[in-house]
Amino acid sequence: MNITRRLITVGFAAVMAAGVAMPSFAADLIAIITPSHDNPFFKAEAVGAEAKAKELGYETLVLVHDDDANKQSQLIDTAIGRGAKAIILDNAGSEASIAAVQKAKDAGVPSFLIDREINATGVAVSQIVSNNYQGAQLGAEEFVRLMGEKGNYVELLGREADLNAGIRSKGYHDVIDEYPDMKMVAQQSANWSQTEGYSKMETILQANPDIQGVIAGNDTMAMGAIAALQAAGRKDVIVIGFDGSNDVRDSIKADGIKATVMQPAYAQAQLAVTQAHEYITTGKAPAEEKQLMDCVLITADNAGKLETFALAE
Amino acid sequence: MVRFQAACTVLLAGALALGGCKFVKTEDEQKQAAAGAFNPDKLVADIWDAKVVPYLEQRAGPFREVSALAANDLDAAAARYGHKEKQGNAPWTFAAKIDGVIVAEETKSRAAYVDVDVDGDRQADVRVSIGPAIRGTALRDSLDFVIFNDFKNQIEWAQYGKSFNTHVNGALLEKLPREGLTGRTIKATGAYPLPAKGQLPQFVPATIAVGG
Numbered sequence: 001m002n003i004t005r006r007l008i009t010v011g012f013a014a015v016m017a018a019g020v021a022m023p024s025f026a027a028d029l030i031a032i033i034t035p036s037h038d039n040p041f042f043k044a045e046a047v048g049a050e051a052k053a054k055e056l057g058y059e060t061l062v063l064v065h066d067d068d069a070n071k072q073s074q075l076i077d078t079a080i081g082r083g084a085k086a087i088i089l090d091n092a093g094s095e096a097s098i099a100a101v102q103k104a105k106d107a108g109v110p111s112f113l114i115d116r117e118i119n120a121t122g123v124a125v126s127q128i129v130s131n132n133y134q135g136a137q138l139g140a141e142e143f144v145r146l147m148g149e150k151g152n153y154v155e156l157l158g159r160e161a162d163l164n165a166g167i168r169s170k171g172y173h174d175v176i177d178e179y180p181d182m183k184m185v186a187q188q189s190a191n192w193s194q195t196e197g198y199s200k201m202e203t204i205l206q207a208n209p210d211i212q213g214v215i216a217g218n219d220t221m222a223m224g225a226i227a228a229l230q231a232a233g234r235k236d237v238i239v240i241g242f243d244g245s246n247d248v249r250d251s252i253k254a255d256g257i258k259a260t261v262m263q264p265a266y267a268q269a270q271l272a273v274t275q276a277h278e279y280i281t282t283g284k285a286p287a288e289e290k291q292l293m294d295c296v297l298i299t300a301d302n303a304g305k306l307e308t309f310a311l312a313e
Numbered sequence: 314m315v316r317f318q319a320a321c322t323v324l325l326a327g328a329l330a331l332g333g334c335k336f337v338k339t340e341d342e343q344k345q346a347a348a349g350a351f352n353p354d355k356l357v358a359d360i361w362d363a364k365v366v367p368y369l370e371q372r373a374g375p376f377r378e379v380s381a382l383a384a385n386d387l388d389a390a391a392a393r394y395g396h397k398e399k400q401g402n403a404p405w406t407f408a409a410k411i412d413g414v415i416v417a418e419e420t421k422s423r424a425a426y427v428d429v430d431v432d433g434d435r436q437a438d439v440r441v442s443i444g445p446a447i448r449g450t451a452l453r454d455s456l457d458f459v460i461f462n463d464f465k466n467q468i469e470w471a472q473y474g475k476s477f478n479t480h481v482n483g484a485l486l487e488k489l490p491r492e493g494l495t496g497r498t499i500k501a502t503g504a505y506p507l508p509a510k511g512q513l514p515q516f517v518p519a520t521i522a523v524g525g
Contacts, residue, residue, distance in 0.1 A: 094466070117466055128401075133471035134450075141424075141448055149423060167468060174475060178446040179423055264402070288462050291400035292470075 030276060031061045031079035032269075033072065034090040039192065039220065041243050041265050042090060044309045045114060048269035049088045056277045058085075067162065069096035076100045080107040086276035088269065089124075090115040094163050098123060110279055112272040115265070116164060117290065126275050127290045128268045132164050135242065135261040135295030136171025142259045142297055143176065143215050143240045150181035151212035154204050156197055156225060157189040158217035165189070168217045168242060176215075185211060190221045197224020205232055212237060219243040219260055226256050244298050244309055252303040261295045265309040268293050351469055353476035361480055366502075368456060369519050373408040373502050376431050376439055380514065383407060383507060396457050404507045406454040411439060411501045411516065415523075418494040424448055427494050428513065440513040441501060441521075444486035450474030451517040452481065455504035478517070485521055498524035 030053045037043040046062050053060045061082060065072035072092040079087050080103070087104055089111050091097035098120045101111045105123060113127040121127075147153065155172065158165030176182050186204045190196035197216065201224060205211070214229070214237060216222035222241030229237050241248045244262025251257040275286050298306055305312040357365075373379075374394050383390035387405070391397075395405040413431035424446040428437035442448065453459060453474040464470040503518035 119466060121462070129467060131401075131467055133467045137448075137471070144424075170468060171471065174471070175446070267402075286400055288398070288400045288460075290462050292398060292461055292467065293402050294404075 027057055027059045028085045028280065029061055029082055030058045030086050030088060030273065031063065031075075031082070031084040032088045033063045033065055033075050033079070035092070036064050036066050040245050041263070041309065044265040045090055045269040048266035049114075049273050052270040052273040056273065065092045067092050069093050069100070072097065073100045073103070076104050080104060080109050084109055085280050087111045088272050088276065089113050091118060094119045110276070112276045114268050114272045115263070121289050124289065125279055126272065126286045128272050129290060129292050130263045130268065131292045131294045132167040132263075133171040135263060136168040137175050138295060138297045139240050139242055139259065139261045140172045140175035140215065142299065143213060143238065144179055144182060146238045146258055147182065147213050149179045152183050152185045152208065152210055153213035153215060154201075154208070154211055155184055155187040156200060156214065156216040156221045157187065158221070159191045160189055162192075165217055172215055190216075190224065192218050192220060194220040194224040197221035198228045201225040201228035202232070205229070205234070214239045216241050219245040219248040222257055222260070223247055223251065226251060230256070244296070244306060246306070246308065249298065249303045249306045252298065252300055259297060259299045262298050262306060262309060262311060263295050264293055267310060351465070353469070353473040354479060356473065357476040357480045361484070364458065365452070365456065365477075366519055368458070369408050369502050369504065372455075373410045376409040376411045379407050379409045380438070387507075396455050398461055401461075403454065406451050406504050406506045408455050408504050409502075409516070411441065411499065411503075413438070413499060415494050415497050415499055420491045420494070425491070427499065429499055437513060439505070439516050441499065441516045441518060443489055444478070444482040447478040447482065447517055449506065449515060449517070450477065451504040451506055451515070452477035452519060454506065481517070481519060485518070489521070489523060494523065500524070
């Protein structure tokens, strides 16, 4: 059964390879699949994984699924067809991705998940999970502190279909709701988008001029919000982001956004490739499948050390 | 042939199971499962007296020794007093006992704390959370018998961590006085994560007594 499957896979790979004129002496291939690189966070993941894979002597196949589970499924087929030795995946949904990862496993291609987790174990070899919840708690604690534990605030949510939008919001409220004098006057989704962050903030500000703070589910929305607030002459409003992008770092240095939370995108992508290499060469999986990567609070104190989702020592 | 046998076994098992089973409405069952599946407050309450407090009492060293060893030989301190998840990037969390004098208090904040001197120089050596809001998850992270991989996802893991704080708050911290704490003695057993350089350790108590 296994042999048949392998033969089919190999045959398929050969056909694919012939189709794209792959040189026959090509090195082993690692597929790197993430959401769209429009968000610098996912770009950093892809760049980090690719750099480590090349360093270890692999060819790479870098693909984006645009948070579309169907597209992700096709890309997994492509990776299997191309004979990838491993897949590094920032997945397109904690439930929807289980079948895709299982499909790769059945075809003999191990998956190493980064950033987002899936609601199943034993399917991927490892899941290196960004601890969004812990990060959100850090951001919210700083937000509450800067607000003096009281005042009216706005929350900008990420895209509702995305698990991390919900996790971050839960983490925020887990902390903020312990302070009865913190009052949320508006909560809207700006879909992770800077332009939507700007337009939503403009509208909210007109209806609720008496706000002291804005907590955003990611950095791009925070960038939109701070631009709208500054355009309205509201430099007093405290804005907090999430991700640790260079844009927000620069805003913090310029006394715009007050804080963000850095997820180690680059490092965790590299760690996944290292684990994939170990697995390919020795068959050894990491001791624990799910590995939490904690986030770090970025404020004016340490913003100077931040570069492309990594903090210098 | 093998398949046929397997199919027969499944059929037989199915028949046997049906014979002895109790019928429960699936929807109700699902609701019950959803409601009863994960109750972190109960999980913590169930192990608090039997496992958590005894573990910390046994594992903890005097705060002065733990912090001095962590500064000089982190590996040795980790082996003796520390815990962290095997993988990932969480810092070490240390179990420690505090015996000292309160030198400062912040009780206006809901994340209230007292600063404690443990070596008699009247300088704060450690910051002890006294709630009701408690930052971080030091108590959960100090225990070697709870691991992230036993939980469904990071949300449940985080809620579990928070339940330790909720529990200690209800059981102990709510009952503490909120005024005139400075100058009084304090004894506590609990945990703190390895602090960033130049910052006071943030200690969360599992037992606490404030004296005269």
